[in-house]
Amino acid sequence: MRLSVVRMGFRKWGLALLLGFTGWLLLAEAPEAGAAVFPRASQEPASTIQYIDMESSAYDLTDLFMVKSLQGLVNREEPRIWVLKNPLHIYDTGPGHSANSVMVNRTFWFNRLSGYTKVQQTDPYELVDLFASELDGAILYDEDILNPSGTGNSGSFYYYTGDHSSYAEPNKSFVPSETRVANLNVTAMLSAKYNAIALTAEQLETLEDEYDVKLTVLADVRALGLDSWKEAYEYALEELAPEMRTDILANNPNYSLAMFDYLIANRIFTFNMKGDPAAGTGLSASEKALTDDMVALADGVAPVIGVWGGTTDEDAFGRYLNDKGKFAMVASESFNLSWISGLPMVRPSASENPRTLVFDPTKxxxxxxxxxxxxxxxxxxxxxxxxxxxxxxxxxxxxxxxxxxxxxxxxxxxxxxxxxxxxxxxxxxxxxxxxxxxxxxxxxxxxxxxxxxxxxxxxxxxxxxxxxxxxxxxxxxxxxxxxxxxxxxxxxxxxxxxxxxxxxxxxxxxxxxxxxxxxxxxxxxxxxxxxxxxxxxxxxxxxxxxxxxxxxxxxxxxxxxxxxxxxxxxxxxxxxxxxxADITEAGFLASFTHDESGFIDEDNGSYIASGDRRVADGGQSWGYKFDLDDAATELEVQLDIANNYVVEASVDKSVWTLEAQAASDVHDASNRQTIALDLSAYLTANPSKTVYLRFRDGSPTDGWGPSLFSVSVNGGEIEGLPPRDHLREGRMLSDGEFLVSPSGAYCLTVQSDGNFVLYSGPNPAANTGVVWQSGVTGTVGDYFGIMQTDGNFVVYKGTGPSDNQGYIWSTGTNGNFPAFLTVKNDGKVYIYEGTGPENTGSVLWSEP
Incomplete structure (x- = not known):
């Protein structure tokens, strides 16, 4: 239902434009909960902002956590608190990757707010006192979980950067203990659940003794026995998940307190992913199952806000969570989201102002x-x-x-x-x-x-x-x-x-x-x-x-x-x-090349196999659109095609006519040949001069449909077409591949029994007899022939050089290099000195 609400909301905005609204669309109030991908504050910010600057060596992470949890709870109802603080992990004020990569000052966005009364607070405890009546109590936690030098943490961490990146730079590589972070995340969720500020025992005592603020302790994380990552999240799933949102998750693997006001305000289930769940490494099977259960809390397509760091890198995160329909929003250094998200949304009037440019092929x-x-x-x-x-x-x-x-x-x-x-x-x-x-x-x-x-x-x-x-x-x-x-x-x-x-x-x-x-x-x-x-x-x-x-x-x-x-x-x-469009000729390799791409009209699941052919199996199909010049009267299409193909043509895609079909259900491309289709009749009484060609599987139940290698329209040259009559050094023939003479009268192949055979005919499946053969065979299986760099053509058992299972036969021409193999129109196979037909020396070997 959430998805349908989102679509309705945006379609209404589009409708407003159609009705003639111009300029920016100003929403007078924040969207309702569930009406957007990301939750927003329930109402607009108050006219008075209580703000505090937490960038001071007098504070530490526990002070910031106290203020951020307070901010989240107060701003949940009406945004009133703003926190100034430099980023904790990625603050840059020096050259960084290049000159002037300095980040904006922490006051940049605050100073852009006009029309508000801004009241500065200089004491975090006085700020708590100011809003204590809105709190239901406190959540106690062990201050050691936010101790950067604590057991299990690695690297250095500076809370106070002093507007100097040399202090923040080490924070980029700081990695806290997974158990510490799990306890931190559980504390934040308890704060969200109970409308209770997160405090250490010392902070609670200070509030009572020095500020006369008495808060009931509603939960004490120290007493929950959360001594491992697993124990922490088993508790969170059972006790906290029912009170959290189900349309968003948060992944916080570090001391990324900047976003905690937003997580707490919106009751977002927060965890720190461990290891590489997709690969099953870095965590136990039970921890993987626990991770699956946590991610399943947000059903279907949903955001994960946070997000990087800890033992799970970006790639592992993507492989696991993208596969489950989750996408990321990196917001680990985003302060004041609980306040900013309450502002009215302003629709941009445009994303660009495109010029009217005319294409010039010389540019x-x-x-x-x-x-x-x-x-x-x-x-x-x-x-x-x-x-x-x-x-x-x-x-x-x-x-x-x-x-x-x-x-x-x-x-x-x-x-x-x-x-x-x-x-x-x-x-x-x-x-x-x-x-x-x-x-x-x-x-x-x-x-x-x-x-x-x-x-x-x-x-x-x-x-x-x-x-x-x-x-x-x-x-x-x-x-x-x-x-x-x-x-x-x-x-x-x-x-x-x-x-x-x-x-x-x-x-x-x-x-x-x-x-x-x-x-x-x-x-x-x-x-x-x-x-x-x-x-x-x-x-x-x-x-x-x-x-x-x-x-x-x-x-x-x-x-x-x-x-x-x-x-x-x-x-x-x-x-x-x-x-x-308006072509007279064309040619392309059918492997999603540039020259093919513009002719693709329909693509119902076709794919590129082995990097050199377009394939459609089962119910898959694809089609080309050939828009010929208005004066065209002839259309001949040559297809280099194999396996069980069905080729149909149409002028309007409503009525299709069979133009070519494989004679039998071939699975190994042994029937590969170039077929010529005269489609000129489709241009008659066709003022658009447009003809469609469709390819589908002639045996959809067994999955061996058309394999199309190239297309030539009206004799168009095919750029990048590999030669089919010769084999240069380092190249090989494997199952289903063969050389064919320029005339198409002879073909040469390595069979599935290891025999190296020259046939008459355009391909092995349509051969009219053996012209010559090596006569050396083995058991049926995989074989390949390779033109080696030593000048010898050798047949081996196996699928290729990396799977060489032993010698079968060779031409015995080693010691002569460079050399190449070719089949010619005279019905013979040769090995010549040289790198190819353009550089041919003497004959080293020939048969018959």
């Missing part, structure tokens, strides 16, 4: 995106500094901003709406919240629907993903609001694309562009790019000071055009219309 188009806006940490702490840099607003730079920013922090949301200039905002990795791995099928539709709603609200057009993977990225094109996808983080990842191979980093998938992301760290190579046009570079700037970006932009060559990601999409649509 190199490039866009830049400042990354890491999927967390609250960068929009709240880092980005504001860069937004203050001179002339930043005059450049078409994009920024990741989480779609839920307006919900969690309307103050920051309004700031970015007002300060955008010529910049633009994009949906952060990956959608509604941060996910590293794709949502499984049971959760995908709900997650995509929520992402769509929030993109509509923020007027976002583009979405970024974490992985440099076009297959992962194409799934997000199903989201209606997504006009284009930018895939990849943009750091120093080994998987980022090669600058020289730019063509294979941009695709048009079912009408929506996909770009693989480059890194700012490859900037010199990008600026020197001299490949064929057009070129499209989408660059991710991970932790890059915007001043470095603007300097880089100012020094780009004259043929570069800097655009926003949205403008990149608009230009790519223009390019694709010229590339994939």
């Amino acid at each position: 190199v188009y490039i866009s830049f995106t400042e990354t890491d806006g999927d967390t609250l940490l960068f929009p709240q702490l880092k980005f504001p500094t860069w937004f203050g840099l001179a002339d930043r607003e005059d450049y078409p730079i994009a920024w990741e901003l989480t779609p839920t920013l307006q919900e969690l922090d309307p103050l920051a949301g309004a700031f970015y709406s007002a300060e955008r200039g010529l910049n633009s905002y994009v949906t952060s990795v990956t959608g509604l919240g941060y996910i590293k791995y794709p949502m499984p099928a049971p959760y995908r539709d709900d997650y995509f629907a929520l992402t769509d709603d929030y993109m509509i609200y923020n007027r976002y057009r583009t979405l970024r993903t974490m992985n440099y993977d076009r297959f992962d990225a194409k799934a997000y094109t199903a989201i209606p609001s997504v006009e284009g996808v930018f895939a990849g983080y943009g750091g120093l990842d080994a998987g980022r694309p090669d600058v020289a191979s730019n063509k294979e980093t941009h695709f048009m998938y079912r009408g929506k562009p996909i770009f693989i992301t480059y890194s700012y760290f490859d900037g010199a190579d990008i600026a020197a790019y001299d490949g064929d046009g057009p070129a499209f570079f989408n660059v991710g700037a991970q932790y890059i000071n915007t001043e470095l970006l603007t300097d880089y932009i100012d020094n780009l060559p004259g043929n570069f055009v800097v655009v926003t990601p949205g403008e990149m999409i608009d230009l790519y649509v223009q390019y694709a219309e010229a590339k994939f």
Whole structure:
């Protein structure tokens, strides 16, 4: 039900726009509980703010915990308390990754609040006294759980950073004991449950003796026997979970007290994940089962706020929780969420102001995106500094901003709406919240629907993903609001694309562009790019000071055009219309290449097998759309295809005509051949000159459908087509593979019995007889033949060099290198000296 409420709320906002509302949409009151992904304060903040600065060497973590628990309880009913404090773990005031990476001062956002009476408190105990009448009591805990030097903790920790990052830097690697943190989290949940402030025994005594504040102790964590991580959360599941929310979880693995006001105010079940639950390492089977039970408290698609640190790294977190429909919101350094979330939400008037640009094939188009806006940490702490840099607003730079920013922090949301200039905002990795791995099928539709709603609200057009993977990225094109996808983080990842191979980093998938992301760290190579046009570079700037970006932009060559990601999409649509429509010829490898991508019309579960063929098994299918030139009268399509294929054609996708079908149910691609289809008749009485081609499985019950390697339309050249008549050194023939002479009259294969055979015929399945054979066989199984670097062609048992199970036969040509194997139109197989047909020496061996 929660999901349907969210969708209704956002659709109403869209309806308001359709009815003619312009400008920003101001919600007069906070959404009802359950009407949003993240809980918000139940009402707007009071006109008077009681604030206290906790950045002092006179305080420690126990003082901050006391104040944060008080803040959460007081702000639960009406936000009135604001806490000033530098971040505890990631505070930067020095150069960091690059110049000017300083975080904003802790007063930055507080000073932006106008129209409020601000009353400063200088004594945490007096602040408690001020609101003591609203408390039902106290929760006692052992102060040692917040002792940074306590047993089981590792690393150094400084509570007071003194506006100097040299003190906060060690905190980044500080790891507290899992049991200590579990006790801390249980204490926070007890505070939330009982409306009771978290105190040490000494603090309770101080309040009574010096401030005459008497609070009833409603629970004493010291007496609960929570001596292990497991005992702490077994208690929490039984005693606390029934009182906590079921639509959100929190993962707090550290002394991340900044967000505790929000966790307590909203009664959020809080735990610290242990080990690698997906892999089953770093925790026992019973601890894994306990983790499963805790995560199951929030059913379906739900956020986990917190979140990194401890013994569970980001990758382990993603593998486990993304698989269960959970997404992350990093908010471990976000102070005052219980106050800020009570502000009215302000809908942005736009996420960009795209220019009307005309595609020019001689240009190199490039866009830049400042990354890491999927967390609250960068929009709240880092980005504001860069937004203050001179002339930043005059450049078409994009920024990741989480779609839920307006919900969690309307103050920051309004700031970015007002300060955008010529910049633009994009949906952060990956959608509604941060996910590293794709949502499984049971959760995908709900997650995509929520992402769509929030993109509509923020007027976002583009979405970024974490992985440099076009297959992962194409799934997000199903989201209606997504006009284009930018895939990849943009750091120093080994998987980022090669600058020289730019063509294979941009695709048009079912009408929506996909770009693989480059890194700012490859900037010199990008600026020197001299490949064929057009070129499209989408660059991710991970932790890059915007001043470095603007300097880089100012020094780009004259043929570069800097655009926003949205403008990149608009230009790519223009390019694709010229590339994939009104064609006279075309050719492509059917492995989700650039040249194939724009012709894909329908894709019902097809996939790429072995990196070189498109496959559809069972009920799967896919189709191409060929939009020919208006004057076209001929359409011949050549298909390099194998296995049990069915190929059908149509002019309107309502009536399909069978054009080709495999003669038998082949499972090993031994019937691979190039078939020619004359589809010219489909152009008659067809003013659109559009013809559709569909591929499906001829034997859907056994799962061996079409394997399509390449397509040529009207003789179009196929870029990157591997040769099929010769084998260079280091290359091999394995099961189902064969060489074929240029004329298609002869084929050469290694059979499943190890025999190396030259047949007449276009493929082994359609052979008309043996021309020659090695005659050496073994038991039926896996075999492969390899053209070795010593000049010898050898047949081995096994699936490949890494599974070499022994010698079977060879040509005996070792000692002659380089050399290559080829089958020719004269019905013979040869080994020549040389690297290939373009560099041929003398004959070393031939048969028959």
